[in-house]
Amino acid sequence: VRKPNVVILGAGYGGLMTTVRLQKLIGVNEANITLVNKHDYHYETTWLHEASAGTLHHDRVRYPIADVIDRNKVKFIKDTVTKIAPNEKKVLLENGELEYDYLVIALGFESETFGIKGLKEYAFSIANVNAARQIREHIEYQFATYNVEEEKKDERLTIVVGGAGFTGIEFLGELVNRIPELCREYDIDPNKVRIICVEAAPTVLPGFDPELVEYAVSQLERKGVEFKIGTAIKECTPDGIIVAKGDEVEEIKAGTVVWAAGVRGSSVLEQSGFETMRSRIKVDPFLRAPGYEDIFVVGDCALIINEETNRPYPPTAQIAMQEGQLCAKNLAVLIRGQGELESFKPDIKGTVCSLGHDDAIGVVFGKKLWGTKASFMKKVIDNRALYLIGGSSLVMKKGKFKFF
Ligand code: FAD
The missing domain is CATH 3.50.50.60 (FAD/NAD(P)-binding domain)
Incomplete structure (x- = not known):
């Protein structure tokens, strides 16, 4: 039997989480997994404000993708996605093209300038x-x-x-x-x-x-x-x-x-003819693009409405990673042709906003935190993101341990 081709676009929180979970869930003989990313490294987007201010060296915020993928199961391609052709099941890259049976779009965000001049x-x-x-x-x-x-x-x-x-x-x-x-x-x-x-x-x-x-x-x-x-x-x-x-x-x-006042999804989505709102695709409960049973969208490219407030969930790394986890499970169901697809329910544990390396504010598990306690929590969250993708060895290499 022919193995299905699973192509994952983008190695940010959403795409990399999908990849590392899927490589655990399925065997070498069940599917060909291909991950495409512009660079051969992943960066922690949620730490970029530190690199921008110069309080953290840019090498501290990135690590080689090769460190976390299983090369027996995942083929990595360093290239830039230029267009998706959903009706031909193809992805166009700057230096080639790929055919897929299942596609995961995780190309992240771009700045939204709302047309303000200059x-x-x-x-x-x-x-x-x-x-x-x-x-x-x-x-x-x-x-x-x-x-x-x-x-x-x-x-x-x-x-x-x-x-x-x-x-x-x-x-x-x-x-x-x-x-x-x-x-x-x-x-x-x-x-x-x-x-x-x-x-x-x-x-x-x-x-x-x-x-x-x-x-x-x-x-x-x-x-x-x-x-x-x-x-x-x-x-x-x-x-x-x-x-x-x-x-x-x-x-x-x-x-x-x-x-720093606005983001939208990747412009590749608009250029590919998908129906979008600020370049984000409003996904079905299983995280698929409407009308395409073979295309999943995770992270900042996906739009999900919070039923309680009737407004979209804000684009966050927390949600991107949870979507990646579920997307991998749903892909495994489709690849095997058995089981039921699960619908996505975000589990928002809290939000912490840093105010430098030693101060922060936040609400975690419903509790208000500020000062050093919140700052400590922020580092726990940063380290947890590393752990979920690369385990304790990645935390040891890239984690934040200077707490105050
Ligand atoms: P990304 O993490 O942006 O990854 C996209 C990946 O796709 C990148 O690797 C990129 O190189 C690649 N890519 C893009 N275009 C192409 C292309 N055409 N071809 C090939 N590859 C491509 N969220 C929180 O939950 N908590 C926080 O504290 C928090 N703080 C933040 C602080 C800052 C300064 C910023 C900017 C964002 C913050 N966020 C936070 C939001 C969070 O970073 C995003 O929601 C998250 O990164 C989205 O994940 P993603 O996987 O969709 O995309």
């Missing part, structure tokens, strides 16, 4: 390892340049963060720890540095417990962050941003603008 061209976004490295280098270059310039441009030392959601706040938490180091390294008066967070919504971290939000804001303000809430970015220019609050329009000159 953001794509002039703002950075915390999107992957290389983008994080560029942000770190760019900020450092601004600081290094400042002192050697004849005519000092104070705006070089202004950093604007667009968005006070989860990513924006976590990035600010790292920045406020990194800036004093940079000031020492480059002989810069800390009073010259401005860190400004611009958020269009009426509150920081919408949806988070208000008491914890207040704690986060006061901690960040104490370390120098200026919040401009209820203020929308209208345009980004080579010199900074233009914001508006009601009728008041203001220009803020800034050497660095980081956009």
Whole structure:
């Protein structure tokens, strides 16, 4: 009998979890598993704000995919997916094409700029390892340049963060720890540095417990962050941003603008003709693309509505990994032609938002946490993600053990 071809696109949380679970569930003779990813390494997306601020080296946030896959069962291809042709059951890569019987789409997220002028061209976004490295280098270059310039441009030392959601706040938490180091390294008066967070919504971290939000804001303000809430970015220019609050329009000159206020699914989905909302496919209860019994979608490319709130679940690593686990089980059912497909029910254990390496806020198992306790919990969560994919050896290699 011909073995079915299972092709998994993307080795982020969703795709890699699907792969490592599936390789455990099925035997060598049951299917050909192929994993495709742009790079030969996996990165912890949830740690990228640290690499971007420069508080954690970029090599700490990534590891070789070869370390966690069973090469007897999984063939790895380093390539970029350009298009999916679902009716021909084919995937087009930059350097070739693949045929599949079952496909898993786990291509992750891209920055969503909501059409705001200039953001794509002039703002950075915390999107992957290389983008994080560029942000770190760019900020450092601004600081290094400042002192050697004849005519000092104070705006070089202004950093604007667009968005006070989860990513924006976590990035600010790292920045406020990194800036004093940079000031020492480059002989810069800390009073010259401005860190400004611009958020269009009426509150920081919408949806988070208000008491914890207040704690986060006061901690960040104490370390120098200026919040401009209820203020929308209208345009980004080579010199900074233009914001508006009601009728008041203001220009803020800034050497660095980081956009952290929105994500969408991979543009490959739209280009492939799938019906999407912000490039995310609304999946059926078994995580399949509507109309295609052979295509699963996991992670930030999948859209699932929370029945209780009637709103989509936010795209998180926590959900991506749970989807990967279920997707592997459902694939095994289809490959074997026996058993029943299971439907997806997210089990949200909590959310912890870091405020630097030694502070955080969160709600875990319904309990509110802040300060060192929350920060400890954050590291437990980070290590658990490594454990679920690569076991204790990966935790030993890449884990976070400096707790306070
Ligand atoms: P990703 O992890 O983004 O992986 C996608 C993979 O596909 C990557 O390896 C990429 O290289 C590859 N790829 C992309 N396009 C192509 C292509 N065309 N061809 C080949 N390969 C491709 N979530 C939480 O639960 N908790 C947190 O604390 C948290 N913190 C976050 C902090 C930051 C700074 C950010 C940016 C996100 C955070 N998130 C957090 C969200 C979380 O990171 C995402 O929800 C999660 O990464 C989604 O997983 P994924 O598998 O869908 O995609």
